[in-house]
Amino acid sequence: MTDNGDSLIEEMREIVERHANQLRTPTTLEGLTLYQLHDSFRAFHTLYNPRLCVVLRGAKEVSLGDQSFAADEAAFLLVTVDLPVVSKVFRASDGRSHLAFTIDLDRHLLVDVLQKLPTSIDIPEETPAGVIAAPMRPPMLSSFVRLLRLLDNSDDARFFRPLVLQEIYYQLAKMGLGNILAQFASAGTRLSQLGKATAWIKSNYRESMSVEELADLVGMSLSSFHRHFKAVTLMTPLQYRTQVRLQEARRMLLTERTSAGQVAAAVGYDSQSQFSRDYKRMFGAPPYHDAAKLLRAS
Secondary structure (H helix, E strand, O other): OOHHHHHHHHHHHHHHHHHOOOOEEEOOOOOEEEEEEOOOEEEEEEEEOOEEEEEEEOEEEEEEOOEEEEEEOOEEEEEOOOEEEEEEEEOOOOOOOEEEEEEEOOHHHHHHHHHHOOOOOOOOOOOOOOEEEEEOOHHHHHHHHHHHHHHHOHHHHHHHHHHHHHHHHHHHHHHHHHHHHHHHHOOOOHHHHHHHHHHHHHHHOOOOOOHHHHHHHOOOOHHHHHHHHHHHHOOOHHHHHHHHHHHHHHHHHHHOOOOHHHHHHHOOOOOHHHHHHHHHHHHOOOHHHHHHHHHHHO
């Protein structure tokens, strides 16, 4: 990192530290969320929506299927579909808190940017994975710091937010990510079709699911749907639904006074024993023991 890059990162850290008063802090800038964690978190299961993940101090590792993607000061993450992931968050090596922010992707602004690019973007046949790690470059840092500065200038934020976001998308396209962004933003691409499929599963995970009907819903043949779904999410549709179900089950166990059997039924399981087996496989312990352990640690 150059001296200028270091100074931009330091300025962003200072802004995040002032505005992030809890682990996760939504901001007045739509789609911008700040994070400040004083302890490392290992194997935290969560659901990502399409976003940019930028780490300013410490590091983050996101696991999807059998692959892992790392973010730190030198690399950020681009997420292009809704994904159930395992996230590991680490403090800085000197013990200081982890600082980061995320920016939800704005499809309408992105389409506008892609239409204004000086050269057209070819959308490849192959579908990219739903998460990629990209190197941080000085122009990206400059764009990111301009966005964060708007937190200190609320009168200017409404006008400048869309302009700065367009600048960020333009910089992403310039660094070779334009084809991925075009797949995300454009109707009828494989990625947009799969985005509809993951959105349907998120909203209907409690219901029985026919993969054939889901493929038909998004306008793909069954074989093509299976192949591209796994290429993007690194899991099958049924594995995806299972992860969404189990993440919701864990949330219910931690926040609601209800039994494991009731939770199993609420998230769509017909068999409590199957629910317990799947839960233990994903979280390492049966539902009751896992929830009790997490509650004791909180």
